[in-house]
Amino acid sequence: MDTTMNAAPAYDFTAIDSEIEARVDDLLTRMTLEEKVGQMNQVSPNWDAREELEAAIRSGQVGSVLNVWEVAKINEMQRIAVEESRLGIPLIVGTDVIHGYRTIFPIPLAESCTWDPDLLEQAARAAADEAAAGGTDWIFAPMVDVARDPRWGRIAEGAGEDPFLGRALAVARVRGFQATDLAGGKRIVACPKHYVAYGLAEGGKDYNTVDLSERALRDVYLPPFKAALDAGAGSIMSSFNEIAGVPASANAFILRQILRDEWDWPGVVLSDYDAIGELIQHGVAADHKEAALKAVLAGEDIDMMSQAFPDHLADLVREGKVPEALVDEAVRRVLRLKFMLGIFENPYTDPALQADVLLQPAYRELALRVAQKSAVLLKNEGSLLPLAPETKVALIGPLVDDQPELLGSWACDGKPEEVETVLAGFKALLGPKAALTVVKGCAIEGRDGADDDPELDIEGAVKAARAADVAVLVLGESAMMSGEAHSRAYLGLPGKQQALLEAVVATGKPVVVVVIAGRPLVLGWMAQHVPAILMAWQGGIRSGRAVADILYGEVNPSGRLTASFPRTEGQIPVYYAHKSTGRPVNERGVIQFNRAHKVKYLDESDLPLYGFGYGLTYTTFEYADLAVETPEVPIDGIVTVSVTVRNTGERAGDEVVQLYVQDLIGEVTRPVRELKGFCKISLQPGESRRVTLNVPASELGFHGLAMSYIVEPGEFKIWVGPNAYEGLEGRFVLEA
Ligand code: BGC
Secondary structure (H helix, E strand, O other): OOOOOOOOOEOOOOOOOHHHHHHHHHHHHHOOHHHHHHHOEEEOOOHHHHHHHHHHHHOOOOOEEEOOOOHHHHHHHHHHHHHHOOOOOOOEEEEOOOOOOOOOOOOHHHHHOOOOHHHHHHHHHHHHHHHHHOOOOEEOOOEOOOOOOOOOHHHHHOOOOOHHHHHHHHHHHHHHHOEOOOHHHOOOEEOOEOEOOHHHOHHHOOOOOEOOOHHHHHHHHOHHHHHHHHOOOOEEEEOOOEEOOEEHHHOHHHHHHHHHHHOOOOOEEEOOOOOOOOHHHHOOOOOHHHHHHHHHHHOOOEEEOOOHHHHHHHHHHHOOOOOHHHHHHHHHHHHHHHHHHOOOOOOOOOOOHHHHHOOOHHHHHHHHHHHHHHOEEEEEHHHOOOOOOOOOEEEEOOOOOOOHHHHOOOOOOOOHHHOOOHHHHHHHHHOOOOOEEEEOOOOOOOEOOOOEOOOOOHHHHHHHHHHOOEEEEEEEOOHHHOOOOOOOOOOOOOOOHHHHHHHHHHOOOOEEEEEEOOOOOOOHHHHHHOOEEEEOOOOHHHHHHHHHHHHOOOOOOOOOOOOOEOOOHHHOOOOOOOEOOOOOOOOOOEEEOOEEEOOOOOOOOOOOOEOOOOOEOOOOEEEEEEEEOOOEEEOOOEEEEEEEEEEOOOOOEEEEEEEEEEEOOOOOOOEOOEEEEEEEEEEOOOOEEEEEEEEEHHHHOEEOOOOOEEOOOEEEEEEEEOOOOOOEEEEEEEEO
16 A cells, blocks of 8 residues: 655654653653643633633643634734743644645545545645645544445545545545645644544444444454554544443543554544543543543543543542543643644744645646546446537536535535536536526425425426436535534435426436435435436535536546445445355345245345445446466465456546455455455556556454454455456465
């Protein structure tokens, strides 16, 4: 997983420097207990109580702040900390830069569909550059939670269902955020979150209970975090959820045993927003004081916003319940981070930086490139797409010209007025004389639920479709239907959009649907009745232009899904790397009462509608001549396979060549397929390329019976192909 090509080096915030340690030692000896606790307190500044805020900073009760956008305010807070507090310790400014700071990129789930770590490293670096110019030191991202439940609104923020791809993209994003060439010479530290297994919330409801085996934790949910920390991330954010009965904020197993004892990681652990206080609602602490006690003993270094640490930690130390050495350890990590960030030397941000850095043409261009590459063509029957420029198009739907919704749920400092909608993209591409009719047709969601929609105009939409050659519908979710605390039980088109779609399809005109959403939707009817579907996600400020470029063939779509699209909500969770079970669906099953008893639904397929790795282009690729170059591989060796990929169509295009394995017999059960390699290639029409992929045998292990990571000798199947369900098959043996 080499993501270092063509990129500025990244800071390693995990490298201990003896000079910094000496400065930390010196400061620690001079700090009062209250000042130490202050470093463990993070607040969202309340500007309505400005005097109180300033007094808290002046007296050293605040160590860091979050989500402040104005440079003047940041500098003023910093001035009070540096010039007016007793020890002059600067604040760290943390911000949720989830997919861009001002230049808003596609949501991370969309970005992951590029399967392009280098591109995402550039996008993360651009976001960090803008954030640095805005005074940010600390980015609360990447979100590296593996997510297999599209009901969960935060699936939007991550890299989808797979830990291997998740690792590669986590590394890329950390490297981008922590790049060494950011505006004003500033440094930024990344904060992989939410540690851990947050994406496994029961029923897909945000914050809900998580209960999983330690094996699944270690094999599926931890690896992207480990990869992010190995890439030099200097902080981590613990999650809201409980794990097997112990909320993350009070979970010494994940915060101390795994992070410190097993991984020997020296960075800062930050709680999520109010999560320490929420130990009370979880029912493991009677009050804030007990919550503070449990959290600090478990290994939280910073309390984001619950006030439990600032209100109670000093007392807990004085009462002998918390050893001061534990507080010192936490404060050491915070101070070390501050020294590494360079904010003792350069606490201020030059307000003039933003003018040149934000929304610079290169970043707008990069946002366009990422949007173009993250859209996934789900269907294109009869090559309806691309459209010819002279086609008379009816542009229909509530998302045709809606700027805010394309920003997604974490828009940071993004401005709706800077978003190019699909309509704007069409106009920019086709010019003012474009043969377009535009009808909104309905709202995204009706008022009071779907039933009352004052914008309903299905007749207008039908009329426009009839008068056009092709109807292009832009349908889907609003930005706030996904993201934090926004889970859905129904994943179809909201409001009257399905009715609108069915009415337009009934005209018999060719229909293209562009889907804008923050998650995989349930698109069964659409997949049956609509010839062309483009999944455009929430594509950021250049979204509309990217859609136009793809629909008119300026750009050949190349995105591949990273999260499965279920056929129905009842299939969830549906993901490719499931286990075989004792009665696999593809085998005969056990016949009892004349029925094959096996793992399946009576009334639905076990396959997703569109699976992991899937995506079409305007050309076709053929795979041939798979050669397992290493049919026998030493246990510390490397598996090498080659395959020929040919562009058999008439356009240049990009293919994501994917390698999957199955460990046939293990001491514990193994998934039916696991991604273990991929590469993205561009091929001209008729061009073919021999692609070689290497998998170190060390990648083929898992946590065995003794719960340690083992690589077992034995036979493996291997597939190389275009997605998790197709591909040429081979075999190899790992030798003892
Ligand atoms: C979210 C985090 C975010 C934090 C600060 C929380 O509610 O879960 O992802 O970083 O707020 O805004």
